[in-house]
Amino acid sequence: SKIVPHRGLTLAGGAIHPWKNSSNTALQSRLLRFANKHNISVDIPWMDLDTRDRERILLHSEPGYSAVIPWFKLLERKRHKMHVRVLLSRYRSQFLCQTCSGGRLRPEALCFRIGGWSLAEVWDSPIYLVSQWLVETQTAFEEILKESQDLQAVFARLTSRLNYLLELGLPYITLGRPSRTLSGGETQRVNLTTALGSELVSTHFVLDEPSVGLHPRDTERLLRAIRKLQQSGNTVTVVEHDLECIEGADRVLELGPEAGTNGGQVIYSGEVEKWPGIAEREAFFAPRNVPSVFPLVLSLRNANARNLKNLNVDIPVGFFTTLTGVSGSGKSTLVTEELLQRWSHYTQTQEQRDTNGFEHFHNVLLVDQSGLTKSPRANIATYSGIWDIFRNEFAATAEAEQRSLTKSSFSFNVEGGRCTNCKGAGYLREDMQFLSDVYVQCEECLGKRFQAKVLEVPYRDKNISQWLS
Structure with a gap:
């Protein structure tokens, strides 16, 4: 939509927005020659062009003509130049992943749910809702909990950490909220939660x-x-x-x-x-x-x-x-x-x-009010220790064992289960030098951070990306 913001314009009238300015007249001329060569009308609105013709213009290069998308990819090689980074930033957008709907994990992992929730849903939900869900889950699995001291200990630790966050007035934040977005007061209260949970x-x-x-x-x-x-x-x-x-x-x-x-x-x-x-x-x-x-x-x-x-x-x-x-x-x-x-x-x-x-x-x-950690990947769940508990639970599911997935497979900080393209970040950082960096959603995992085999594992009806969200 940023490349062709006005679908009612014609090719001759500047439908391809990045090529309509005076500095790119040569590219516009090559586009018109390419269109004439392939009998593509330059005088009808972009929206009325045949789908195949639009794909040719955007994707298919040939000698004498660089298609729009390949042209942008060529510009990526010149990102060391500030004006190129500025130009690229104007035509980039972040979109919600259609596969995981922002859950960050692969579909296989998103299928796993506990108490009706996947891991991504826990990750994206406010702490007060996660706390309510945990209480309901404990009630539903009361008989099972009586037979397992280890499981009782897990629930006790989760309940304790969440209650500390609630007691400190942080019911509204989500477990997956990046630490860099926390205010000074929020950061300090999360630090205090860690101190309370450490049992020192x-x-x-x-x-x-x-x-x-x-x-x-x-x-x-x-x-x-x-x-x-x-x-x-x-x-x-x-x-x-x-x-x-x-x-x-x-x-x-x-x-x-x-x-x-x-x-x-x-x-x-x-x-x-x-x-x-x-x-x-x-x-x-x-x-x-x-x-x-x-x-x-x-x-x-x-x-x-x-x-x-x-x-x-x-x-x-x-x-x-x-x-x-x-x-x-x-x-x-x-x-x-x-x-x-x-x-x-x-x-x-x-x-x-x-x-x-x-x-x-x-x-x-x-x-004090300093950042939780120097790692940009840090968030509430990893810093407080809650995330280790969730990873253990995911690794213990039958679906994870069938796929030979271990606890480390459910970490976005190490290789094995994280997305190989974005290294588990869920996004790619575009350096803008003197301007603010631009963050683009990873095209391979679509922001889910993990590989498909990990996203296929559900825990309480939610995959790991959903819990993170």
């Missing part, structure tokens, strides 16, 4: 403004998730401005009083209820059983990075501490350039430089 203990989690991008009604969900992380035997430190998040902590450490050179000092360190910033709202606070003296603390001494004024800071071990203050007061500096740098030094040398308390932790993890 004796770990110090540092969260950099986890409420960013959150609607106020979802803040309570976030706090419940953070509290669950802390109650699992971990220490949580949150850099935060949100008052509700500060109120939910066990201890507040405020830096200030201003930003830049006027910041970097400890303004307050103590119980939330006595923090001047919310003292006037004590009537609304829920009672907490928080000790005034903490038995174990992580002590940072002489913190002086950037604008910090030789701070001495104590962070209670096993409690929820909020680090707050105005923008630029030194909160992130204290965390990234003091706490994390000192932890790195400690892990390499076992020496606690101006620090005491690292021996209480197995690890110190920073959960």
Whole structure:
């Protein structure tokens, strides 16, 4: 439709759009000569031309005439030139695959369904619908689950991960959503889901403004998730401005009083209820059983990075501490350039430089708004570990065993089952140099990522592409 956007035009009137401009008059002249040679009318509308004549013009080259489609393919060899890439981008389009309907997998894999859903349908559905489907499936297979502890464990892990995403206010995203499309707040909440699902203990989690991008009604969900992380035997430190998040902590450490050179000092360190910033709202606070003296603390001494004024800071071990203050007061500096740098030094040398308390932790993890992973193929399912569970289930189906397909066959990151043309991406990237890259759907798998033999395997009435979608 982009090559011939106006089907009412004639060949002489410029029906072939890329050849109607002044820079391609030679190509237009060759087209008219080709048409006259083969008795193709140049004076009737394109829509009225015989189908075979239109195919000749578009597809069949001969000496003295390069057909339209082969001409575009020749231009592909000159993609290193910027103006060629710009021209090509004007006539490219992405279309929904008619074979898989966007499911990414081959028809064979799309045939497999569990509970009426294929893998592509799970992949493309919002998390809240996937969670409902999982509950219904567990009910339907209740008797089978009673007889298999392994299957119970699989469902428990899936349910746990999905519930974390729901609790953090992400019911609307799909499992197949590319990680590059997530906002900073969404990315951090997915990171937090991974931390919650990891079942780590004796770990110090540092969260950099986890409420960013959150609607106020979802803040309570976030706090419940953070509290669950802390109650699992971990220490949580949150850099935060949100008052509700500060109120939910066990201890507040405020830096200030201003930003830049006027910041970097400890303004307050103590119980939330006595923090001047919310003292006037004590009537609304829920009672907490928080000790005034903490038995174990992580002590940072002489913190002086950037604008910090030789701070001495104590962070209670096993409690929820909020680090707050105005923008630029030194909160992130204290965390990234003091706490994390000192932890790195400690892990390499076992020496606690101006620090005491690292021996209480197995690890110190920073959960911030950076991308989930450097791999452009990463998505919610692969990063959270859910995808491995689905791949195991697909590989265990009778149809997969009949086709000698293993777990790796259902991965778009390794050879064996992924599309050989796009390497499992589902699209091909067209480099536009100084312009944004253009992504074109893979012509071989039509965006399904996998080979036909993989797409033929269903799991709960859906193939792997449908689950991804």
